[in-house]
Amino acid sequence: MNRFEPNLRIPGPTSLPDAVREAGARQMVNHRGPEFAVLQNRIIDRLKTFFKTQNDVLIVTAAGTGGLESAIVSFLSPGDKVLAVTIGAFGDRFAKIATVYGADVTKQSYEWGKAAEPAKVAEALAAGGPWKAVLLTQNETSTAVTNPIAELAAAVKAAAPDALILVDAISGLGAVPFETDAWGLDVVVSGSQKAWMVAPGLSFVAVSPRAWEAAAVAKMPKFYFDLAAHKTSAESGQTPWTPAVAVMFQLDVALEMMEQETLPEIWKRHTAVGAAVRAGLQTLGFKLLADPAFASDTVTGAWLPEDLDWKAFNGKLRKLGLVVAGGQGALKGKIFRIGHLGHVTVPAILNAMAVLEQTLIELDRPVKPGAAVEAAQVAALRALGLAK
Numbered sequence: 001m002n003r004f005e006p007n008l009r010i011p012g013p014t015s016l017p018d019a020v021r022e023a024g025a026r027q028m029v030n031h032r033g034p035e036f037a038v039l040q041n042r043i044i045d046r047l048k049t050f051f052k053t054q055n056d057v058l059i060v061t062a063a064g065t066g067g068l069e070s071a072i073v074s075f076l077s078p079g080d081k082v083l084a085v086t087i088g089a090f091g092d093r094f095a096k097i098a099t100v101y102g103a104d105v106t107k108q109s110y111e112w113g114k115a116a117e118p119a120k121v122a123e124a125l126a127a128g129g130p131w132k133a134v135l136l137t138q139n140e141t142s143t144a145v146t147n148p149i150a151e152l153a154a155a156v157k158a159a160a161p162d163a164l165i166l167v168d169a170i171s172g173l174g175a176v177p178f179e180t181d182a183w184g185l186d187v188v189v190s191g192s193q194k195a196w197m198v199a200p201g202l203s204f205v206a207v208s209p210r211a212w213e214a215a216a217v218a219k220m221p222k223f224y225f226d227l228a229a230h231k232t233s234a235e236s237g238q239t240p241w242t243p244a245v246a247v248m249f250q251l252d253v254a255l256e257m258m259e260q261e262t263l264p265e266i267w268k269r270h271t272a273v274g275a276a277v278r279a280g281l282q283t284l285g286f287k288l289l290a291d292p293a294f295a296s297d298t299v300t301g302a303w304l305p306e307d308l309d310w311k312a313f314n315g316k317l318r319k320l321g322l323v324v325a326g327g328q329g330a331l332k333g334k335i336f337r338i339g340h341l342g343h344v345t346v347p348a349i350l351n352a353m354a355v356l357e358q359t360l361i362e363l364d365r366p367v368k369p370g371a372a373v374e375a376a377q378v379a380a381l382r383a384l385g386l387a388k
Helices: 018-023 035-049 064-075 089-100 118-127 149-159 209-215 229-236 243-261 263-283 309-319 344-360 371-383
Strands: 008-009 056-061 082-088 105-109 131-135 166-167 189-191 204-206 299-303 323-328 335-339
Touching: 008 335, 008 344, 018 089, 018 166, 035 056, 035 204, 035 243, 056 064, 056 166, 056 229, 064 089, 064 149, 064 189, 064 204, 064 209, 064 229, 082 089, 082 118, 105 118, 131 149, 131 204, 149 166, 149 263, 166 209, 204 209, 204 229, 204 309, 209 229, 229 243, 243 263, 263 299, 263 309, 263 371, 309 323, 309 344, 323 344, 344 371
Parallel strands: 008 323, 082 105, 082 131, 131 166, 166 189
Antiparallel strands: 056 204, 189 204, 299 335, 323 335
């Protein structure tokens, strides 16, 4: 067993700052009492800042998929026409949830590694309808692509102005630029275990007034994931069901840390680590999965050469303390992914590059020691404006 704490480089759950871990060990409070109400209200106010919204933000005790399910069942009815724009496994999941609950779903799928195209979305909307909702993914971790949500939302508004815009922002919001209100998004879902630097267990859902109007007539079956019930409870500082109190303690501390860093600096840090990972991997000879124009700054995917066995490669990485993610779906065994969101720094990425170099050398790959580390550091410095 490795006696050192691993360098956890998966797209979630992400590693936790010490202060956040310690906060999760606090004694419980009465979740129906005044202490919890103060805690929840403070968290919601902070979340609104990071969502860049004046809309309601609700906290659901569930993984990110539960947040997506709440977005579907709270605002739609069986038979509603829905366009699901999917660029990977999680876009497919969002579409599947809507299908399971009886929505009339049309999928517009893109090649994995590519971003959605606003013109094609507008074309699909113009060809059908009337549309009740459009499902979008901000950041697709299975393919390491960040969609142009602002442009996609503008295309939806032009082609189908009555359609609700529901966005899976689970793995990007809080790490890369996002504007809920300015982009006119109706429902936005994020999850605690990603950029927010806390343990899994909470979803956050921003809801526009237009979406609440839809909720009043929505007919999909719901109970635990009824966001109207969450809104009613939130107005009195509570949740409809027992919340993940320890994760709330962690979130309170994490949001304070994020406030101190500021959003522009958080975005700059993620730009730097994203550039570092991509440069380092390419120097090692890996071909990147994502279209460079839409490469994610929270996760990077790279193709495995045909003569490099994933299990052997991954096993050696783990022995040296580096934990990365494999491929999903049709990409299983064909790619690996490095997560770089939340509590992540350039030095942590340089460490990951050093481990990758050593592992490949041990596997007799043609790698020059130090080259990937140098390339990653130079790319990060350039992204930070500290080198030419």
